[in-house]
Amino acid sequence: MTRSMEEILTEAAAMVDSIDLPEDxxxxxxxKVIDVLAKEPSGVSERxxxxxxxxxxxxxxxxxxxxxxxxxxxxxxxxxxxxxDGEPLLGVDxxxxxxxxxxxxxxxxxxxxxxxxxxxxxxxxxxxxxxxHCKDLNAYDxxxxxxxxxxxxxxxxxxxxxxxxxxxxxxxxxKAFQQLVESLLGDDDN
Numbered sequence: 591m592t593r594s595m596e597e598i599l600t601e602a603a604a605m606v607d608s609i610d611l612p613e614d615x616x617x618x619x620x621x622k623v624i625d626v627l628a629k630e631p632s633g634v635s636e637r638x639x640x641x642x643x644x645x646x647x648x649x650x651x652x653x654x655x656x657x658x659x660x661x662x663x664x665x666x667x668x669x670x671x672x673x674x675d676g677e678p679l680l681g682v683d684x685x686x687x688x689x690x691x692x693x694x695x696x697x698x699x700x701x702x703x704x705x706x707x708x709x710x711x712x713x714x715x716x717x718x719x720x721x722x723h724c725k726d727l728n729a730y731d732x733x734x735x736x737x738x739x740x741x742x743x744x745x746x747x748x749x750x751x752x753x754x755x756x757x758x759x760x761x762x763x764x765k766a767f768q769q770l771v772e773s774l775l776g777d778d779d780n
Contacts, residue, residue: 650710652666661771667681668682669774670705695729695731697770698729700763701771703759703763704764704770717754717757721753744762746763
C-alpha cells in the first residue's frame with residue numbers, strides 16, 4: 591500500500607522540526623527527507639532507516655560518482671575522500687588547482703558541487719557549504735567570493751541571493767566537472 595503525499599509531507603516536516611538546523615538548511619533537509627520517504631516501501635518509516643538513507647554511506651556516493659565520471663573508485667580517491675560524517679571532502683593538493691585564490695576557489699567550488707550532485711548526495715548545494723570548504727582549504731577571499739560564484743553562471747543555476755544562494759549544476763557544469771576530474775587525474779607529474 592502506497593503512503594499518501596500528505597503522510598509523507600507530515601512525517602518529513604516532523605523529522606526536520608525535530609532536528610536543530612539553521613533556517614537556511616531547513617528547506618534542503620525537508621526536500622531530502624521527502625525524497626527518501628517517497629522512495630520507502632509502505633510501512634517502513636523508522637527514523638533510523640531514514641537517517642541512514644539521508645546520510646548516505648561513502649560507497650553510495652562513490653558508486654554514483656564512478657558512473658557519472660567513468661572513473662574507478664581508486665582513481666577518484668586521488669581527489670576525494672569521505673570525512674568522519676561520510677560526506678565527500680577534497681584530497682587534492684591546492685597547488686594543482688591554480689596559482690591564486692580565485693583560481694583555486696573556482697575549481698574547489700566546481701569539484702565540491704560536482705561530487706555532491708553527481709555523487710547523488712544532493713540535488714542542490716548551499717553556498718554556505720562551499721564557503722566553509724574554501725575557508726577550510728585557505729582558498730577563501732571574503733571580498734570576492736560572491737563575484738567568484740557569479741562568474742560560474744555558465745556551469746550553475748542559482749536561486750536565492752546574497753550569502754544564501756542555492757546552486758544547481760547545469761549540464762555544462764557536469765561536463766566541466768568531468769573535464770576537471772579527467773585533467774587532475776591525468777596530471778601525473780604533480
